[in-house]
Amino acid sequence: MPAMSEAPESKPLGAGRQLLFLREEELRLAQDLLFFGYRDFTAGPDAILAELGMGRAHHRVLHFVGRRPGITVGDLLSILGITKQSLGRVLTPLVEDGYVTQAPGRNDRRQRLLSLTEKGEAMERRLFERQREWVMRAYREAGPVAVEGFRRVMLGLMGPEARAQLDRAQPAAAPGAPKPRSAA
């Protein structure tokens, strides 16, 4: 159906181009980019974590607990989208090794509110810095406009639930970048 020959003579351009930029090859490229990009994005922290006998799952816990100190186990579970058991296998050692503290909730004492200890914060920061350098390089090479586009696309790749959780985590837009995400 798409004109395979060199010159797209008969088909009018313009509006058609708007739809055609979703051609198959462009989507296959997106698959490649996401696969390689995500893999290399996580490679740095993975190396640090491996030295300490931890894995990517530990990093996620440190990351999200660090972002929301006092988060409940249940909220963390729904953010990560894993089961209680899977979280437990990672969270329990983190608590035992002094990276994460549990405090009973004031309103509901059944809850264990999770926060990072100093050790946990230091660890998270170390992982973050590694990843920061990597992302910073990509951001710098691509430029601010590209970064904004990257954010918009990634946000679109997220499901509705994930988007809602992200919005909850980002209570207000950063003062320097007050661009509403839904503005098409």
Next chain:
Amino acid sequence: MPAMSEAPESKPLGAGRQLLFLREEELRLAQDLLFFGYRDFTAGPDAILAELGMGRAHHRVLHFVGRRPGITVGDLLSILGITKQSLGRVLTPLVEDGYVTQAPGRNDRRQRLLSLTEKGEAMERRLFERQREWVMRAYREAGPVAVEGFRRVMLGLMGPEARAQLDRAQPAAAPGAPKPRSAA
């Protein structure tokens, strides 16, 4: 640290802003976006694969073999960045179940050149279509400019080796989008 009030009085803007858009919060947002985005990006194919008793690794093989028919096992290994054993556990069943064919290389008969069978192509297409819808939605919502920015950033997130492999896979830029990637 960033000026929270409306008028950023003392700090000079301009070049500073160029560096400040890499503030910590923006990078933490990038972490979130990549985590949620990649997870939901792979969720569709994962569901299909699970029904067939396959996993993400099978999809990767189908994808990259489909992109480069006649690829050698060694090349596939270096693309995927996994070990021979890990690939074997996934590739052998794919060959046995008739998704992938092996043909001895003409120049070097030690090589097993891999290609998709019709069954394999159908399977890959099914997975692709699922993902296509998802990405297409995100692309459409974000717009062409954002998509270009997304590509630039993702490319920057890739390591040099991955970038080289991608370039080898994309022998020439798509005729409709002749934007050189390295132009900064």
Next chain:
DNA sequence: CCTTTTGGGTCAGCGTCATTGACGTTTCTT
């Protein structure tokens, strides 16, 4: 007060995907 629901933890077992180390075969190269 007593029952039910909820937040959290845990034990057992399973599957996928990756790893390392070692060994074997065929084929190409020198």
Next chain:
DNA sequence: AAGAAACGTCAATGACGCTGACCCAAAAGG
């Protein structure tokens, strides 16, 4: 003939996810 390369395979290990079942303590509601 010797070595290296391309591919395959056996065995063991570990990270990370899952389900099912069961437990405790605290909250909620009759």
